[in-house]
Structure formats: C-alpha cells, structure tokens
Amino acid sequence: MRIIITGGTGLIGRALTASLIGDGHEVILLSRRPDRQAGQPANVQMHGWDGKTADGWGHLVDGADAVVNLAGESIGGTGFLPPRWTNTLRQRIMDSRRDAGKAVVEAARAAHHKPGVVLQASAIGFYGPHADEVLTEDSPSGRDFPAQVCIAWEQYGDAFKEMGVRHAVIRTGLVLDRHDGVLPRLMLPFKLFGGGPLGSGKQYMSWIHIADQVGAMRFLIETKSASGVYNLTAPNPVTSRVFASALGRVMHRPSFMPAPAFAFKLAFGEVATIIIDGQRVLPERLTQAGYPFQFSELEPALRDLIPA
Numbered sequence: 001m002r003i004i005i006t007g008g009t010g011l012i013g014r015a016l017t018a019s020l021i022g023d024g025h026e027v028i029l030l031s032r033r034p035d036r037q038a039g040q041p042a043n044v045q046m047h048g049w050d051g052k053t054a055d056g057w058g059h060l061v062d063g064a065d066a067v068v069n070l071a072g073e074s075i076g077g078t079g080f081l082p083p084r085w086t087n088t089l090r091q092r093i094m095d096s097r098r099d100a101g102k103a104v105v106e107a108a109r110a111a112h113h114k115p116g117v118v119l120q121a122s123a124i125g126f127y128g129p130h131a132d133e134v135l136t137e138d139s140p141s142g143r144d145f146p147a148q149v150c151i152a153w154e155q156y157g158d159a160f161k162e163m164g165v166r167h168a169v170i171r172t173g174l175v176l177d178r179h180d181g182v183l184p185r186l187m188l189p190f191k192l193f194g195g196g197p198l199g200s201g202k203q204y205m206s207w208i209h210i211a212d213q214v215g216a217m218r219f220l221i222e223t224k225s226a227s228g229v230y231n232l233t234a235p236n237p238v239t240s241r242v243f244a245s246a247l248g249r250v251m252h253r254p255s256f257m258p259a260p261a262f263a264f265k266l267a268f269g270e271v272a273t274i275i276i277d278g279q280r281v282l283p284e285r286l287t288q289a290g291y292p293f294q295f296s297e298l299e300p301a302l303r304d305l306i307p308a
Contacts, residue, residue, distance in 0.1 A: 003065060003221070005070060012214075013029070017041065028064075029045065031049070051103070054106040058111075067107075067108070067119070069100060072100060104156070117168065119217060119221060121169075121172065129142065132202070132204060132278070135279060137285050166226075167227060168230060170216070171281075175207075176208065187306070190248060191251070193254060195247065196259060197239075201240045205243050208232055209294065215291070246302055
C-alpha cells in the first residue's frame with residue numbers, strides 16, 4: 001500500500017510509520033520542516049507542506065491507498081508539562097486542524113484516482129466530561145474547548161462522502177507509550193515515591209496501548225467496510241484510583257498519595273480538565289467490527305510497557 005500521513009512526526013504517527021514500513025508498505029510523510037525530521041526510517045519519503053493547502057504535494061494523493069490526517073497542534077503541548085490555553089494558543093490549535101482538513105479535502109478533490117480511504121484523527125475529548133456515564137460513538141458532543149477542537153477536526157466528513165471516498169474518524173483516548181505521551185508524565189511521581197490517584201480518583205481514564213492504537217488504525221485502513229466514527233480506547237477503562245494502584249504495582253512503588261485537583265488547576269488552568277475530568281469511553285463500533293485487542297486490561301498493558 002501507499003499511505004500518506006500528515007502530522008506523522010508525533011507519537012502516533014511515528015509508531016504507525018514504523019509499523020507500515022516494517023511490513024513493506026510505502027509511506028509518505030508530510031511535514032512543514034522535512035529537513036529537520038531526523039530519526040525517521042531511511043525508506044520513508046518526506047515531503048514539505050504548509051499545513052494549509054495542497055500546494056506541492058496534492059498530486060501524491062492521486063491513487064494513494066490511504067491518507068491519514070493526524071495534523072494539528074497538540075492540545076496538551078509537546079513539552080513534559082502542558083501549556084495554558086491562552087486565547088492565542090486556542091486559535092492556533094483550532095486553525096491548525098481546520099487548515100489541515102481543508103488541505104486534505106482539496107487534494108482528494110483534485111485527484112483523478114481518489115484515495116482508498118481518509119483516516120481522520122480526533123479524540124475522546126469530543127464528548128466532554130461525563131463522570132462515570134458510559135460513552136459510545138453515538139453519544140453527543142460536549143461544549144468545552146476540547147470538544148470544540150474535535151468538532152473542528154471532524155467537520156469534513158461530508159465532503160469526502162460526496163466524493164465517494166471512504167472516511168473514518170478515530171476518537172483516540174489516552175495513548176500509553178513507554179517513551180512519550182501521558183505515561184511518562186504519570187510515572188514521574190511514582191519514581192519519586194509520591195504517586196497516587198489524580199484528583200478525586202473516581203474519574204475514569206479511557207486508555208489504549210500504543211500497539212492497539214496502531215493496530216486499530218491499520219485495521220480501519222484495511223477493512224473496506226469500515227467508515228464513520230470509531231472510539232480508539234481499550235474495552236476496559238478504569239478510574240484514576242485503579243490506574244494508580246496498577247501503576248504502583250508494576251513500578252513497585254506506593255500509590256496512596258493523591259494529587260489534589262486544585263493543584264493541577266492552579267498550575268495549568270483549563271488544560272487540567274484533560275486530567276481531572278473523567279470520561280468512560282467504550283470502543284463499541286471497533287469491537288463490533290471485529291478488531292482483536294492485544295491489551296484489553298490495564299495491568300498487562302503497563303507491564304508490557306514498563307521494564308521490570
């Protein structure tokens with residue numbers, strides 16, 4: 001297969017690229033700074049783009065098996081600590097998603113041979129905070145800023161439908177990876193013997209192992225009947241208290257020191273909602289489609305990721 005990936009230099013994009021290249025597929029990564037992307041596999045093709053239009057790369061979509069649109073400025077930042085959502089950052093986050101989506105639509109519309117599928121990134125932030133209410137792909141959107149961001153990400157589905165292009169949206173949960181993302185941040189207090197549940201400990205954490213994140217994406221690319229919205233979370237979300245207990249056992253550290261919600265809110269402002277407000281999200285459509293999860297339970301997932 002020939003797959004084009006926008007935003008392919010982040011956690012998910014790197015893992016997906018490595019998996020595809022390992023199986024002999026052709027991968028084309030679009031980057032605003034292709035000359036600065038060291039560490040990519042040697043046989044990955046790097047192409048520049050402006051993140052806003054199809055100029056200079058749109059022709060690559062002609063006949064492509066898939067376009068995976070992961071582009072968009074990270075809502076949680078790229079550093080170890082998340083940034084505050086200033087008005088300027090909010091606008092940049094929204095614009096990056098709208099612009100990238102428009103560019104992919106533009107490229108697909110111009111293609112003589114349409115791409116086989118467009119896989120569009122999104123997040124479970126779409127649903128907003130819901131305490132312990134079970135959420136599926138049929139649940140309504142929230143009204144907070146993360147929900148607005150996800151709505152902006154997902155808005156181009158009808159354009160692809162009109163072109164006759166298969167389109168699938170992936171609403172991703174907390175991706176667990178040993179080197180990047182949320183897990184190293186959660187591990188730090190445990191390493192310092194100060195780990196414990198976040199906030200009340202009652203809020204749900206809807207997680208997914210990086211292997212299943214990549215596996216599910218490839219499943220949706222390769223399953224020609226797959227279209228519409230899919231939650232990419234493990235089938236068994238857990239509360240923050242259960243997560244902390246499992247992480248403590250795996251790391252051989254205590255897990256009784258709670259991190260108060262007000263401390264997160266004081267330090268990070270509204271971005272603390274990602275950590276403090278829970279979502280109990282189930283991958284109903286992915287399970288119905290027959291995707292075989294490698295890691296359905298949290299503790300085996302953590303043991304796979306964290307060296308003994």
